[in-house]
Amino acid sequence: VTTEEKLCSATLQSWNQVITRADRKLLPLTDEQLQQPIAPGRNRVIYLLGHLTAVHDRMIPLLRLGDRLHPELDAAFITNPDRTVDLPLSASELKEAWKQVNEVLTKAMSELTPEAWLERHSAISEEDFAKEPHRNRLTILLSRTNHASFHLGQIILTH
Amino acid sequence: VTTEEKLCSATLQSWNQVITRADRKLLPLTDEQLQQPIAPGRNRVIYLLGHLTAVHDRMIPLLRLGDRLHPELDAAFITNPDRTVDLPLSASELKEAWKQVNEVLTKAMSELTPEAWLERHSAISEEDFAKEPHRNRLTILLSRTNHASFHLGQIILTH
Numbered sequence: 001v002t003t004e005e006k007l008c009s010a011t012l013q014s015w016n017q018v019i020t021r022a023d024r025k026l027l028p029l030t031d032e033q034l035q036q037p038i039a040p041g042r043n044r045v046i047y048l049l050g051h052l053t054a055v056h057d058r059m060i061p062l063l064r065l066g067d068r069l070h071p072e073l074d075a076a077f078i079t080n081p082d083r084t085v086d087l088p089l090s091a092s093e094l095k096e097a098w099k100q101v102n103e104v105l106t107k108a109m110s111e112l113t114p115e116a117w118l119e120r121h122s123a124i125s126e127e128d129f130a131k132e133p134h135r136n137r138l139t140i141l142l143s144r145t146n147h148a149s150f151h152l153g154q155i156i157l158t159h
Numbered sequence: 160v161t162t163e164e165k166l167c168s169a170t171l172q173s174w175n176q177v178i179t180r181a182d183r184k185l186l187p188l189t190d191e192q193l194q195q196p197i198a199p200g201r202n203r204v205i206y207l208l209g210h211l212t213a214v215h216d217r218m219i220p221l222l223r224l225g226d227r228l229h230p231e232l233d234a235a236f237i238t239n240p241d242r243t244v245d246l247p248l249s250a251s252e253l254k255e256a257w258k259q260v261n262e263v264l265t266k267a268m269s270e271l272t273p274e275a276w277l278e279r280h281s282a283i284s285e286e287d288f289a290k291e292p293h294r295n296r297l298t299i300l301l302s303r304t305n306h307a308s309f310h311l312g313q314i315i316l317t318h
Contacts, residue, residue, distance in 0.1 A: 003273050007166040007297065014301035039198040039316050114162050138166065142173035142304075149305040150312035157198050157313065 004114035011117075011138065012109060015145045019102050022052070022152050026098070031091045038154040043082045045158055046091060048151045050077035053098045056105055059144055063137050064122050065108040070097050112137065163273035170276075170297065171268060174304045178261050181211070181311050185257070190250045197313040202241045204317055205250060207310045209236035212257045215264055218303055222296050223281050224267040229256050271296065 026049055034046040054073035060066050076085045089097060117138040120129035129135060185208055193205040202210075213232035219225050235244045248256060276297040279288035288294060
């Protein structure tokens with residue numbers, strides 16, 4: 001195992017750790033518990049579950065790993081705030097989508113080489129990437145891991 | 160710049176990004192705003208500021224980068240829950256400690272080579288590290304970056 005591979009695997013391990021913690025908190029919640037807001041007047045847990053699922057689903061094409069699985073989530077969980085749009089999936093369907101998206105994504109990411117991690121993500125052109133090489137796949141993984149931790153800190157506030 | 164160096168610099172950049180976001184949220188808060196709980200009955204913002212400062216201060220010896228600067232923070236911000244111990248520093252002193260700790264830590268981390276990032280942290284013996292090589296400095300950096308994101312997600316809930 002090379003130094004590069006160890007560095008990449010530590011980063012993937014950090015992602016897996018956050019997903020595992022989120023699984024442990026989110027998957028046992030009842031439909032009623034998912035309806036709770038994280039604080040009075042704030043997002044409901046189900047909104048954050050859908051939001052994280054949609055953001056992770058978008059990572060699949062963003063990391064150039066294939067087509068996303070659940071484009072129907074964006075209107076309810078990314079484009080619009082909580083409580084303004086009918087949810088496209090039930091609570092149990094949403095939990096299934098969450099598990100499925102993370103599984104497909106994590107498997108595809110585990111096959112990337114260190115050099116592939118430093119290649120561009122799909123939201124930047126090859127021309128711009130030549131000037132801004134930090135806009136690579138690894139930066140996306142690190143920022144999405146932080147994003148999941150950020151919302152997990154909020155979800156954890158509910159009982 | 161080698162592949163290893165690019166991978167490490169992406170990880171440090173992710174840490175810097177979270178610290179910068181925390182600075183932007185925390186440093187402009189008034190003493191009164193720092194007294195707000197993140198949600199009814201939960202930790203106050205000042206507790207989380209002290210908690211993050213203490214945890215980052217402990218990273219200095221944990222990463223074997225020198226002596227910590229503020230051991231006096233642990234009783235009020237790590238060992239005990241909020242509102243049970245008198246705070247050892249005023250709000251403005253705490254903001255100064257936060258900035259100072261992150262500055263010293265970030266500077267020392269920026270000088271580590273990729274190989275040094277994969278060396279053991281100080282809470283594991285050389286003997287155990289031979290069996291568990293993932294318990295290295297980089298894993299600490301990744302987990303503390305997630306930890307800061309986690310609490311930032313909570314702090315952001317206050318107005």
